[in-house]
Amino acid sequence: MTAPAAVPFRHLLLKVHSRCNLACRYCYVYEHVDQSWRDRPKVMAHEVIDVAARRFAEHAVTWDLPRVAVTFHGGEPLLAGPDVLEYAIGAMRDAMPAGVAVRFTVQTNGILLTEPILDLFRRHQVRVGVSLDGGRQANDRERRFANGRGSYHQVAAGLAALRAEKYRHLYGGLLCTVDVRNDPVEVYEDLLAFAPPRIDLLLPHGNWTQPPPARIPGDPRTPYADWLIPIFDRWYDAPRRETDIRLFSAIMSLLLGGPSDTESVGLTPIDFVIVETDGAIEQGDALKTAAEGEAATGCNVLDHRFDDILGLPGIRARQTGLAGLGATCRACPLVQVCGGGHYAHRYEATSGFTNPSVYCADLQRLIRHIHGRMSEDLHRLTADTSTGTNS
Template sequence: MPESFRTFVLKVHSRCDLACDHCYIYESADQSWRDRPLMMSARTAAATAARIEEHAAAHGLRSVNVVLHGGEPLLCGPAHLRTLLATFAGMSVRAHLTVQTNGLRLGPAFLDLFDEFRVRVGVSMDGGRAAHDRHRRTRAGRGSYDRVRAAVETLAAREGRFAGLLCTIDLRNDPVEVYEELISLRPPAVDFLLPHGNWSQPPPGRVPRGGTPYADWLIAVFDRWYGAVPPETSVRFLEGILVLHLGGRSGTEGIGPEPAAVVVVESDGSIEQSDALKSAYQGAAATGLHVATDPFDAVFGLPGVAVRRPPPSACLACPRVRVCGGGHVAHRYRDGAGFDRPSVYCPDLYRLIGHIGSRVTGDLARLGG
């Protein structure tokens, strides 16, 4: 169990200007977003900042990560977003500020604001036009690729602002083509997201005794990425597996036996667990806590929360558990049985981890020989 939270994900706007059909917030089991206020108020932001300061002081943290998230955070508009950024930039503990956006509204007004507050920006992008527009479409059904790519090109020209690209895997897309499209934008990092699903609602293409399609997809990316000289970018999910093979800690949610030290604050000030849990059932991420009344440390005292949940009992004898940790908690769920199961991606994780381990072990042997 983590001793403290290092990353605070703040849902500063609870709606989105895209209608992505693979969204785990709006298209999954938990629909609590419908009852949230549109924006995090200045008062809620101030209460959240005070709780972060309290938590940092209690645990001797010199810095924290604050991620402005949604929904779509840029729907707040530059003026309100400035108020929020000023609140968190002004805390007594140093805050590394990040915004995660779909990129549609990422123009000069926001980029100037992010320059002022030294905010790094992550953008969600699923590959080239066909891959991206398959899911990331407007409510009118129009694709968003052209606007997003143009925004990312502008972002990349701003020194120090580009955090990276987040890509949700779709098995229908060629993995190497997707990877090469993303790195053509010169991101400092690319993160590949397994679609959030579970045993009751399996992700696309993940069927019992159905092979290892997600491992196959990611192995193609790994081999292309790992073999590049000089290195082209960071790939967080794959690097997490590499680090764990070498005896380190990944720090990546869903990889490794230690839960990521992340907590979420909704737009109304509710304190929640990882929002990926919303893909399991209504209320799966809820804690019943609120920044107006509760410290973040109270999360650690709740029974059954994700930050305290060990790898599933069925995984303990597996040689891969030191690396996969049983997989992301959200992917272990089954109706009526809870979360004490291996990940629905277990066959994929097993094969992917084995492939990466073999490559690394072979390279180390050659270097030592």
């Protein structure tokens, strides 16, 4: 069988700052086995920004890409300051040839969302995603400052600024890390209070060797599915769609034979790459929870092209669909929807990434529940159509 062709990188995550003003206890960058952040510059230098921009432009031309995306990331990217962010935006735009559109986003903890930074984002149409884990009690369990003080009120103030009329169109949504100690529907309602256009529910990064909280490898219980399903039902049963929840929308799309826009489920090839503050080209940050150096590629934008890493085993495993999965996943009837789960969640110290997700039982239960709800509605609509009933 011929291996699928490589997929170009359409999305660049630019780590403009490598430190953070929070000390979230679940953080996959600072609190797990890979501590490479300690040896990196705090802020990305202009030289590295310029070279990264040229490399990404070169990649876009090589692959004839009509549009690309750049996300400013960290650490906390707003710590880099408005001058660095504006320089990076200009460098990316100047490097791209005519005909290649660039879309900018930033993922932030929201604490530094002030009017001056929002004015910069409005000038350059930068979409803003904010991390928030629910209301004050839920958020402040883990999302704290180094002195133990909670961050909720500062994030809420940042969101209030972002939601002001002149900036509201920049609001991309909220990212919430699941904590099964919190009431799920209460978390959802608290997030809805900020009127997000989209919510990302992120399963805590972990694996078979370093399991996530409340997930005992091999245990048939499904604490994360049990937490997610009440939110799905609340969201699905709402009389009008209050927001998009990316995990649920992706599963529904996959069940109907469509694509996924998240690496958490499905077999859609990954198309993003990361550049660290020192110019190192890396794979997804979640791999930092597996083992020291798992996210590393050995390449740097100062010396290498993005094409140079397309053949790496970790990249190929996430671009080759079924061929990149272990035997257990390939034989599973849900594989087209689950896709083996997030690549980092498959890791085990002796067998690597050829395992099902550490969340396998949770994903199976969640997918089957969503399938059941959709099937009920489709059967009801079919019955209504056949009898001429309007509902």
